[in-house]
Amino acid sequence: MIGLSKKLMLIDGNSIAYRAFFALPLLNNDKGIHTNAIYGFTTMLMKLLDEEKPTHLMVAFDAGKTTFRHKTFEDYKGGRQKTPPELSEQFPFIRDLLDAHNIKYYELDQYEADDIIGTLSTQAEKDGFETVVISGDKDLTQLASEKIRVDITKKGITDLEKYTPSHIEEKYGLTPDQIIDMKGLMGDSSDNIPGVPGVGEKTAIKLLKQFGTLENVLNSIDEVSGKKLKEKLEENKQLAEMSKKLATITRTAPVTVKLDELEKQEVNYDKLTKLYKELGFNSLLDKLDGEEEEIELKDIEWEEVTDFKDGDLPSHAELYVELYDVNYHTADILGISVHADKKTYFISPENAAKSEVFKKWIEDENVTKSVYDAKESIVAFDRLGMHLKGIDFDLLIASYVIDASEAADDFASIAKRHGADAVPTDESVYGKGAKKKVPEKNELMQHTARKAATIHAIKETCISALEKNEQLELFEKLELPLAAVLAEMERTGVQVDIDRLKDMGVELKKKLEEIQSDIYRIAGEEFNINSPKQLGVILFENLKLPVLKKTKTGYSTSADILEKLKPEHEIIEHILLFRQLGKLQSTYIEGLLKVIHDDSNKIHTRYNQVLTQTGRLSSTDPNLQNIPIRLEEGRKIRQAFVPSEKEWVMFAADYSQIELRVLAHISDDEGLKEAFHKGMDVHTKTAMDVFGVAKENVTSGMRRHAKAVNFGIVYGISDYGLSQSLDITRKEAADFIKKYLDSYPKVKEYMDDIIHEAKQKGYVETLLHRRRYIPEITSRNFNLRGFAERTAMNTPIQGTAADIIKKAMIEMAERLKAENLQTRMLLQVHDELIFECPKDEIEKLEQIVPEVMESAVELSVPLKVDYSYGSTWYDAK
DNA sequence: TAGGGCACGC
DNA sequence: GACGTACGTGCCCTAG
Numbered sequence: 001m002i003g004l005s006k007k008l009m010l011i012d013g014n015s016i017a018y019r020a021f022f023a024l025p026l027l028n029n030d031k032g033i034h035t036n037a038i039y040g041f042t043t044m045l046m047k048l049l050d051e052e053k054p055t056h057l058m059v060a061f062d063a064g065k066t067t068f069r070h071k072t073f074e075d076y077k078g079g080r081q082k083t084p085p086e087l088s089e090q091f092p093f094i095r096d097l098l099d100a101h102n103i104k105y106y107e108l109d110q111y112e113a114d115d116i117i118g119t120l121s122t123q124a125e126k127d128g129f130e131t132v133v134i135s136g137d138k139d140l141t142q143l144a145s146e147k148i149r150v151d152i153t154k155k156g157i158t159d160l161e162k163y164t165p166s167h168i169e170e171k172y173g174l175t176p177d178q179i180i181d182m183k184g185l186m187g188d189s190s191d192n193i194p195g196v197p198g199v200g201e202k203t204a205i206k207l208l209k210q211f212g213t214l215e216n217v218l219n220s221i222d223e224v225s226g227k228k229l230k231e232k233l234e235e236n237k238q239l240a241e242m243s244k245k246l247a248t249i250t251r252t253a254p255v256t257v258k259l260d261e262l263e264k265q266e267v268n269y270d271k272l273t274k275l276y277k278e279l280g281f282n283s284l285l286d287k288l289d290g291e292e293e294e295i296e297l298k299d300i301e302w303e304e305v306t307d308f309k310d311g312d313l314p315s316h317a318e319l320y321v322e323l324y325d326v327n328y329h330t331a332d333i334l335g336i337s338v339h340a341d342k343k344t345y346f347i348s349p350e351n352a353a354k355s356e357v358f359k360k361w362i363e364d365e366n367v368t369k370s371v372y373d374a375k376e377s378i379v380a381f382d383r384l385g386m387h388l389k390g391i392d393f394d395l396l397i398a399s400y401v402i403d404a405s406e407a408a409d410d411f412a413s414i415a416k417r418h419g420a421d422a423v424p425t426d427e428s429v430y431g432k433g434a435k436k437k438v439p440e441k442n443e444l445m446q447h448t449a450r451k452a453a454t455i456h457a458i459k460e461t462c463i464s465a466l467e468k469n470e471q472l473e474l475f476e477k478l479e480l481p482l483a484a485v486l487a488e489m490e491r492t493g494v495q496v497d498i499d500r501l502k503d504m505g506v507e508l509k510k511k512l513e514e515i516q517s518d519i520y521r522i523a524g525e526e527f528n529i530n531s532p533k534q535l536g537v538i539l540f541e542n543l544k545l546p547v548l549k550k551t552k553t554g555y556s557t558s559a560d561i562l563e564k565l566k567p568e569h570e571i572i573e574h575i576l577l578f579r580q581l582g583k584l585q586s587t588y589i590e591g592l593l594k595v596i597h598d599d600s601n602k603i604h605t606r607y608n609q610v611l612t613q614t615g616r617l618s619s620t621d622p623n624l625q626n627i628p629i630r631l632e633e634g635r636k637i638r639q640a641f642v643p644s645e646k647e648w649v650m651f652a653a654d655y656s657q658i659e660l661r662v663l664a665h666i667s668d669d670e671g672l673k674e675a676f677h678k679g680m681d682v683h684t685k686t687a688m689d690v691f692g693v694a695k696e697n698v699t700s701g702m703r704r705h706a707k708a709v710n711f712g713i714v715y716g717i718s719d720y721g722l723s724q725s726l727d728i729t730r731k732e733a734a735d736f737i738k739k740y741l742d743s744y745p746k747v748k749e750y751m752d753d754i755i756h757e758a759k760q761k762g763y764v765e766t767l768l769h770r771r772r773y774i775p776e777i778t779s780r781n782f783n784l785r786g787f788a789e790r791t792a793m794n795t796p797i798q799g800t801a802a803d804i805i806k807k808a809m810i811e812m813a814e815r816l817k818a819e820n821l822q823t824r825m826l827l828q829v830h831d832e833l834i835f836e837c838p839k840d841e842i843e844k845l846e847q848i849v850p851e852v853m854e855s856a857v858e859l860s861v862p863l864k865v866d867y868s869y870g871s872t873w874y875d876a877k
Numbered sequence: 878t879a880g881g882g883c884a885c886g887c
Numbered sequence: 888g889a890c891g892t893a894c895g896t897g898c899c900c901t902a903g
Contacts, residue, residue, distance in 0.1 A: 032891040085889055282879075433878080530899055532882055551882070553901095558883060583884055586898055612894070616887085623896045626886035634885080659887095715887085715893040724892095782889055794893070798887095830887050 009054035012135035029280035060113035102265035118249035184244025302449035339452035374483035400610035493602035495644035615802035638874035653867035654832035669746035716794025758792035766799035
């Protein structure tokens with residue numbers, strides 16, 4: 001191995017983690033894990049890799065509590081503060097971080113990280129390596145040599161002092177070996193190494209300059225100047241010798257790792273991305289994206305066509321539509337690619353729209369097409385005047401069904417996940433933010449063509465994964481057909497009464513101005529009420545209201561806190577009202593007006609079918625799943641949602657307590673099932689069972705509590721969450737939950753079983769085999785595990801409910817068609833479907849909507865659907 | 878431009 | 888014993 005220079009970096013893991021922990025404020029992520037040491041460790045690692053560019057590296061950790069040094073001196077490292085739990089919980093993540101970087105780490109029973117480093121650096125020196133040691137512990141400087149540099153953290157974590165023999169000479173006038181002698185004489189308080197009492201750094205250095213080694217000093221005490229010093233040395237000979245021994249880093253520890261095993265590996269970007277996301281390291285995520293672009297791209301072959309001839313297009317192909325924006329209802333369509341047999345075509349949207357052959361092919365149900373994002377594709381082709389039919393595969397949905405936890409950011413990440421050749425990210429092709437632009441035509445065609453070819457390349461892998469997980473039916477019979485149903489709902493859109501919305505806006509504006517001036521008058525000054533920071537100053541500093549809760553950045557001014565402060569000051573209720581009406585104005589009046597298509601006065605939301613971990617849909621631009629209903633003022637917003645045809649009505653149908661019915665079914669609990677078999681009010685029934693009273697003795701308070709517990713069960717909240725929603729103590733909340741589970745023993749059994757199952761299998765499943773992986777269920781971290789357990793209990797309930805309504809939607813769409821009805825399905829709000837229909841179809845809907853929805857699946861308890869209709873969404877209540 | 882705080886729905 | 892605790896979307900504010 002001559003010629004190539006090999007550079008080894010050895011990092012003292014514990015020491016650097018400690019440094020990072022104490023150098024940075026106690027950051028935590030959204031899951032309540034502290035991350036400062038992990039973050040500091042990460043940034044330091046990045047910097048070191050960048051600056052030093054080691055060819056080999058390893059991180060050494062201390063093993064356990066006792067080391068061989070304790071045999072020499074029982075009290076070694078005695079009196080040292082215990083590792084704070086906030087730090088120790090971070091160590092597993094540091095190991096994950098190293099795993100993601102494919103960096104080896106090592107620990108050795110009975111030895112400290114120092115000894116591992118000492119042993120390996122000595123070996124490395126013999127093998128011709130240049131070595132850099134990174135630590136926060138100056139002891140390590142004894143290892144310095146011509147080939148070994150020891151970098152010790154100075155201030156913070158990234159400022160390093162580089163110890164070479166000449167630097168040590170300059171600083172102390174000693175050789176690296178003499179550092180050990182120095183420690184023997186002066187001791188080290190942090191490791192509880194005693195040394196010679198009364199001898200500090202200055203004296204130690206003086207003695208060593210005169211005599212060379214500790215042994216020489218002790219053998220020549222007569223020659224030492226100073227009577228006191230002589231006495232001290234004489235009395236503490238043994239102590240000094242022992243101290244030197246303790247301070248000596250061993251170079252011969254039984255390290256089993258070989259140097260060639262430490263060669264630097266490629267970073268596992270997938271793992272690293274996942275970890276950074278989990279930890280909330282967003283700034284580092286951005287950097288990663290930049291690095292990943294360096295992957296090598298193989299150009300693919302494609303042919304641009306202006307039209308197709310009969311016979312060009314086979315009975316199966318991969319198809320991709322490239323758009324300029326995420327909103328496919330409005331985005332520019334940039335191009336279409338078709339991967340047919342061994343050829344990949346590109347056609348511009350203008351030419352595609354003109355081609356009769358292409359249109360016929362797109363609309364042919366017997367021609368199967370594999371796509372990425374069926375819903376987007378259907379809508380895009382719709383806009384080109386073609387009805388895309390015959391979709392047999394969707395890479396995006398398949399990927400979601402296989403594992404929803406892998407975020408579906410863009411095509412590139414999904415392709416990579418399934419082992420395809422690299423696809424550039426859309427961001428790298430188009431740029432982002434203000435710099436975003438369409439690339440030159442060849443690059444656009446290449447990019448678009450590549451996607452169609454990629455779908456072809458990995459389709460079978462995905463199908464196999466689905467088959468293996470028994471999810472092919474969920475994919476083919478539920479999610480794929482649902483995409484078409486959703487596409488149609490989105491395309492149909494919902495009509496908005498703009499004038500009504502604007503009128504409400506004018507009225508709100510007037511009210512808001514009144515409230516605002518009231519608040520300014522009471523406060524005695526003007527300020528921005530929407531700024532929690534400024535509001536906090538007014539409430540808690542000027543008005544001196546009690547501070548009940550603080551946030552990361554200041555005083556909490558959230559509604560639940562303000563609610564408690566209501567009796568303290570008249571300003572509070574005005575602020576609450578200002579917030580409530582302000583929300584209506586900005587999000588619902590102004591927000592909705594912004595997204596109305598002005599040619600039709602309709603709103604076209606987008607349902608995200610591949611986002612939630614439970615299988616629910618989400619809705620954006622606008623979000624039509626959070627239109628107000630609870631408070632009357634907000635509920636009036638729904639008056640602006642109207643039928644798109646004269647003399648039609650809005651028809652709304654919702655499942656009654658679908659999640660609790662699912663729970664009754666899954667758990668098979670008699671008590672719970674009874675409520676549904678007898679058609680009782682489930683919250684009243686729960687109150688009866690939990691409080692052990694007869695129906696007529698259930699008070700409204702009892703029912704409220706029971707309802708909150710049921711809510712908690714459905715959403716998987718903790719005792720803490722329950723205590724917050726009922727404003728009771730955590731203990732009381734925990735008692736309620738216990739009583740609930742005592743009342744419904746088979747629910748308890750289900751909860752225990754599902755947690756056990758999740759631990760065994762690593763995932764939980766819904767009725768229709770939707771999976772959610774829950775790796776945190778085995779976490780040592782109390783927090784993460786608690787989360788995971790509630791997720792395990794809740795996902796089969798909420799996910800099954802999501803499965804059921806999705807199935808109902810598909811069947812509803814089929815039924816409307818089969819019955820030749822004009823009725824249109826418009827919206828889905830988790831357990832509710834909203835239609836618009838001609839008045840003469842109301843009667844028919846009253847029959848078929850509940851029928852279809854209630855029979856979507858058969859459970860051991862009946863499903864129940866309530867419905868109503870009216871001239872606006874508001875009136876369909 | 879990103880993140881925090883807040884509020885809406887289920 | 889820890890230490891924070893359904894999810895998702897979108898608004899406004901603030902700090903960089």
